[in-house]
Amino acid sequence: MSKRFSITFWATVFVSVVCLSLVGVDVWRSLNARGFQLLEMERLGANVARAMAQQADDTIKAADTALTDLVERIETDGQAAPALARVQRQMTAQVANLPQLVGLYVYDENGRWIVNSRGVLSQSYNNADREYFIYHRTHPERGPHVGDPVISRDTGKWIMPVSRRLNKADGSFGGVVLATLDIDYFRRFYQSFDVGARGAVALVGNNGVLMLRKPFDAERVGSSMRDSELYRHYARQAGGARAGSAFFQSLHDGEIRLHSFRPLEHYPLFVTAGISREEMLERWRRDTFTRSIGVVVLAALIGFFGKRLVDQIKLRALAEAELRKARDALESANRTLERQAMQDGLTGLANRRQFDVTLGNEFSRATRHEDTLAFIMIDVDYFKQYNDVYGHSAGDEVLRTVSKLIRALTPKRPGDLTARYGGEEIGILLPNTDVTGAQAVAERIRQAVAHMQMPHSGSPLAHVTLSAGVATISPKRGVHLAGMLVEAADKALYVAKSEGRNRVCVAQPE
Numbered sequence: 001m002s003k004r005f006s007i008t009f010w011a012t013v014f015v016s017v018v019c020l021s022l023v024g025v026d027v028w029r030s031l032n033a034r035g036f037q038l039l040e041m042e043r044l045g046a047n048v049a050r051a052m053a054q055q056a057d058d059t060i061k062a063a064d065t066a067l068t069d070l071v072e073r074i075e076t077d078g079q080a081a082p083a084l085a086r087v088q089r090q091m092t093a094q095v096a097n098l099p100q101l102v103g104l105y106v107y108d109e110n111g112r113w114i115v116n117s118r119g120v121l122s123q124s125y126n127n128a129d130r131e132y133f134i135y136h137r138t139h140p141e142r143g144p145h146v147g148d149p150v151i152s153r154d155t156g157k158w159i160m161p162v163s164r165r166l167n168k169a170d171g172s173f174g175g176v177v178l179a180t181l182d183i184d185y186f187r188r189f190y191q192s193f194d195v196g197a198r199g200a201v202a203l204v205g206n207n208g209v210l211m212l213r214k215p216f217d218a219e220r221v222g223s224s225m226r227d228s229e230l231y232r233h234y235a236r237q238a239g240g241a242r243a244g245s246a247f248f249q250s251l252h253d254g255e256i257r258l259h260s261f262r263p264l265e266h267y268p269l270f271v272t273a274g275i276s277r278e279e280m281l282e283r284w285r286r287d288t289f290t291r292s293i294g295v296v297v298l299a300a301l302i303g304f305f306g307k308r309l310v311d312q313i314k315l316r317a318l319a320e321a322e323l324r325k326a327r328d329a330l331e332s333a334n335r336t337l338e339r340q341a342m343q344d345g346l347t348g349l350a351n352r353r354q355f356d357v358t359l360g361n362e363f364s365r366a367t368r369h370e371d372t373l374a375f376i377m378i379d380v381d382y383f384k385q386y387n388d389v390y391g392h393s394a395g396d397e398v399l400r401t402v403s404k405l406i407r408a409l410t411p412k413r414p415g416d417l418t419a420r421y422g423g424e425e426i427g428i429l430l431p432n433t434d435v436t437g438a439q440a441v442a443e444r445i446r447q448a449v450a451h452m453q454m455p456h457s458g459s460p461l462a463h464v465t466l467s468a469g470v471a472t473i474s475p476k477r478g479v480h481l482a483g484m485l486v487e488a489a490d491k492a493l494y495v496a497k498s499e500g501r502n503r504v505c506v507a508q509p510e
């Protein structure tokens with residue numbers, strides 16, 4: 001069964017849908033903005049990492065090129081005093097040219113200084129124990145080696161050692177050429193990147209040793225990052241695929257950052273640029289919060305005014321319903337009045353007014369269709385005596401009973417009408433009925449009343465009886481009038497009365 005929803009229901013649904021849509025669209029927009037913000041940050045991190053990796057590569061490469069020159073010169077010119085003096089001048093010039101260089105050093109196969117960029121040779125320094133020295137002594141490869149950061153014995157600064165192996169003429173280990181890169185040089189460069197107040201960037205060896213970090217923390221230079229999630233993730237990647245980004249929580253400060261990491265192209269190091277997730281989402285949160293307040297206020301306003309609107313609609317619907325009810329009551333009262341105006345109060349039959357209207361209509365119809373119209377005039381016999389003997393109220397009751405019976409026995413075709421014609425007279429109008437039919441109806445009624453045997457001591461017949469006059473007419477325009485039919489039936493009734501009552505007489509056709 002389909003249920004019809006009210007206008008207030010739909011109005012409520014509409015207001016709710018508008019409010020929910022507003023909130024829904026805002027939530028969807030906020031989530032989108034969040035995703036976009038993260039993407040932006042990832043892009044920024046990747047750019048910073050690329051710039052850092054490029055700078056580190058270039059910085060080390062410059063120092064390494066100087067080392068390659070030195071190796072070639074020493075291996076070609078030998079280690080005689082004049083040759084070393086030239087080498088020393090070249091080293092001093094290169095250190096002066098390359099701001100990242102702290103110094104250039106050449107060690108013999110026992111770790112003693114042969115020559116350095118500063119021109120001062122201290123015999124007390126021996127670097128045979130340094131990691132890079134041991135590495136070259138034990139590895140015949142001629143490529144560059146980037147060592148773990150150390151504090152320079154010469155300058156006391158944190159340096160990153162980049163070195164190459166020197167070979168003797170017979171190919172055996174002949175010593176090491178070393179360039180020390182100023183960690184502070186990298187730090188100054190990293191300072192220029194804006195990764196937020198809680199961001200962090202770092203240069204890390206592929207072995208997990210931290211070269212440098214921003215924010216700078218001297219104590220952490222040279223420390224191991226192997227246990228960090230970030231390093232383990234990086235170490236799991238292979239080759240060029242090592243560039244990427246992911247969220248990691250710092251073991252150091254607990255901050256969750258989006259780290260973009262990238263290996264150096266030529267050296268076994270990688271850089272990472274981490275942007276704090278909280279910081280990155282802080283602005284988004286602030287924006288979202290402000291806008292959400294606006295949306296909630298707007299939704300509340302729409303809800304509030306929507307509710308008022310729905311209430312108004314409800315009130316209006318109620319008023320309309322009341323109005324409809326009042327109109328229906330009025331119409332029903334009108335119908336009752338109309339019915340009462342056309343009805344006889346005592347018997348419930350049509351009254352004389354209705355009878356006259358119906359007679360006029362049916363007479364016209366019969367004239368048009370050349371039909372027969374029959375009329376029965378019924379009159380209670382000795383009714384005056386009945387009133388006299390039993391009283392007027394009893395007389396009324398007899399009229400009611402007789403009327404009820406007549407109504408029950410009268411045909412109920414459209415147009416048939418039983419009316420209280422006047423006083424104790426009852427008329428029955430039967431359109432399209434011939435004299436036989438009308439007579440039969442009258443006879444049936446007469447017999448039924450007689451059969452009821454209602455006592456009537458004032459009548460010689462001893463009980464209530466009826467007399468009836470029946471008349472029919474096939475009206476012709478300009479010849480007959482409606483009154484003629486009634487008159488004829490009245491005459492027939494008079495005949496019935498005069499012939500002794502309790503009988504039906506038919507009017508003679510004229």
Ligand SMILES: Nc1nc2c(ncn2[C@@H]2O[C@H](COP(=O)(O)OP(=O)(O)OP(=O)(O)O)[C@@H](O)[C@H]2O)c(=O)[nH]1
Pocket residue numbers: 346379380381382383384385387391392393394395396399422423424497501
């Ligand atoms: N109780 C009652 N009497 C009515 C009503 N209308 C008319 N009468 C009475 O009916 C009587 C009609 O009497 P008459 O016309 O003289 O005729 P009758 O006594 O019926 O005698 P016949 O018609 O000649 O048999 C009158 O006494 C009226 O007062 C009514 O509504 N109620």
